[in-house]
Amino acid sequence: MIAELRVRVAALHRELTRYGLVSWTAGNVSARVPGEDLMVIKPSGVSYDDLGPESMVVTDLHGRLVDGDLAPSSDTAAHAYVYRHLPEVGGVAHTHSPYATAWAARGEPIPCVLTMIADEFGGDIPVGPFALIGDDSIGRGIVETLRGSRSPAVLMRNHGPFTVGQDARAAVKAAVLLEDVARTVHFAHQLGTPASIEAHHIDHLYARYQNVYGQ
Amino acid sequence: MIAELRVRVAALHRELTRYGLVSWTAGNVSARVPGEDLMVIKPSGVSYDDLGPESMVVTDLHGRLVDGDLAPSSDTAAHAYVYRHLPEVGGVAHTHSPYATAWAARGEPIPCVLTMIADEFGGDIPVGPFALIGDDSIGRGIVETLRGSRSPAVLMRNHGPFTVGQDARAAVKAAVLLEDVARTVHFAHQLGTPASIEAHHIDHLYARYQNVYGQ
């Protein structure tokens, strides 16, 4: 299982570069190892060109290295905190994707003015607190914000987005769609005020997308 | 014929990714099967990397599966409605391309201030109503809006664009040019007000492009 997760998590980093969500080595994806207090995560400061399954790192859910030759991502503590406190989460992604981070810099939630936001995020996309790296502050900010929302994404103030999902692929999907809607709503706001979607329509769209979409 | 349409429709999805009109698995193209009450359409929630001719789905014009191993696009009902009510349409494309969707979010038509808009769209690009997925609402909104316009594109409010054409390639071309002009006019409006093109010039440009351009 860990070998397979190494392959999957390494491959998912290619979606971050494909969609322009990351520059240089910033941004990372992790997956919980099902049934164990372990996770698979990107190493710190390694080029996306050089990320293969063998360079992925295994840590426990306090971020201590269990397997791997490289130091884990500097955001490992935040990922670990999320897995400890949100048992339904199986994957976490973190980027500084430009439009989502611009909303985060202003500390402004992304309003639910598109059907795609209702589908995937179930309402406005919330803002988390400013938090310094180095202890549990970022992880706590993510968890406290997501607990009050249907959204799998949180915009950490002055920093950038974190997204979660039932597995790493779902977390990366949320990161991709987040940047897409952050950008479109940014464009819409530049030239006017988009109309809101009514709450009962948001509920209808969210329920349908979560249950009917896909194979 | 269906085998050939599977090849063409699958290949046309690559234009959606090439021009950045879609993220993840959102967006879809279909083609009417000439002389039959059938259409070929993308399956729901499948990655663009994995779309080959064999993964395309055949449905009737009420969206019921006729051939294929996968569930059809969640937008199949809208495509089917268009084919039932606009017999001259042979292809439909749907995206959430960012600039066009920003105009849709504000419910604002794209004004005909570029010769390319006159050429391809024959005037302002119209806005369709807000409509929920799940019944004929989206299809009806598309058809009612396009009937009052020369435009092959409609901006569905809070949702995104649908485009039509005599075949699937023409519908995809309209989707590509729509995003191009939505973006340029967005840029123009950010720093001022572009001059309008007079109606008789629009008519001249539209007539020439529809009849003389190409091979």
Add this chain to the structure above:
Amino acid sequence: MIAELRVRVAALHRELTRYGLVSWTAGNVSARVPGEDLMVIKPSGVSYDDLGPESMVVTDLHGRLVDGDLAPSSDTAAHAYVYRHLPEVGGVAHTHSPYATAWAARGEPIPCVLTMIADEFGGDIPVGPFALIGDDSIGRGIVETLRGSRSPAVLMRNHGPFTVGQDARAAVKAAVLLEDVARTVHFAHQLGTPASIEAHHIDHLYARYQNVYGQ
């Protein structure tokens, strides 16, 4: 010589797609055949993927087909007019690149606020008149505007840019740098007013770049 120009002109179209200056089949490059009243130009409405040397078209300087299997670009008359009236011009390029076209839509020259504009364009980048396709109007608008300027680029109102050069490569270079500076100055104007470069500094930069830069 014509065989070699077919290769070069076909290859230069790849720079238009590489830099995102064109969508679908819009945009075209031509080269004058030195010492003859002929030019090599792109065919009309052919996909950039399918443009090889053999698909290029040879016309006289009134746009009449001399060699080639395909109909020439619908902008052939404008290219031909430029070659007839500006003997120093050996190449012409036309795009609807988005930022340059946004300035064209507003009918606003791009002010010389960057050293790159002084280097390549020698001052503000001028706006040409609104002109309909189908006769010499576009060509005349280009020539009359460029005659009053050091700029190799003109922003044709509500339409898009045309650029010229001593050969086709220089015209394409001007098209690429035009979009680059159109974009940067657009960004600068969105959040304030960039400082002007003084006229004698522009002269210094232009003279140096035209004479010292390159191999």
Add this chain to the structure above:
Amino acid sequence: MIAELRVRVAALHRELTRYGLVSWTAGNVSARVPGEDLMVIKPSGVSYDDLGPESMVVTDLHGRLVDGDLAPSSDTAAHAYVYRHLPEVGGVAHTHSPYATAWAARGEPIPCVLTMIADEFGGDIPVGPFALIGDDSIGRGIVETLRGSRSPAVLMRNHGPFTVGQDARAAVKAAVLLEDVARTVHFAHQLGTPASIEAHHIDHLYARYQNVYGQ
């Protein structure tokens, strides 16, 4: 050592094109040859497609050609001045990346409103003077501005950014992250005013990133 630096510097130019920091042949990277008064730099006006190790040029720290078949970059004097006056610098990069250059055109420092700016730049990213090419003016402007800052990047007014690092890779990394944050802060300012990060938090972030991040 020079042979290895030719390989490295040539390869680093691919990062400039990958991240869209340069158009045509504008932009250049150099590396100091450790222990010698020499540097390796890009030739002038050569296409990025044609840059291999053998096309790199070796000059002394006054920009005089020492080895290579091509004329050195027209920005060689500025690179050389930096190496003469900042002995800790081992690499220099110069681009006209669009968002950073827009800040430079307005002569406006990029405020430290993102954790990524605190991490990599240690505070606001400063503006350097307007300077003409052709003597030591640009180099002097870079050095005087960087001496008063922790930032490895300076926005040269009406021109574009220069970045430095302990080696060429670090200088290119700074150029990439500079454009990333220039863009995100541009977006943030378009729709409001981002909150500042307090000075002691900036110090904390900068110290941690410089000492803990990476392998």
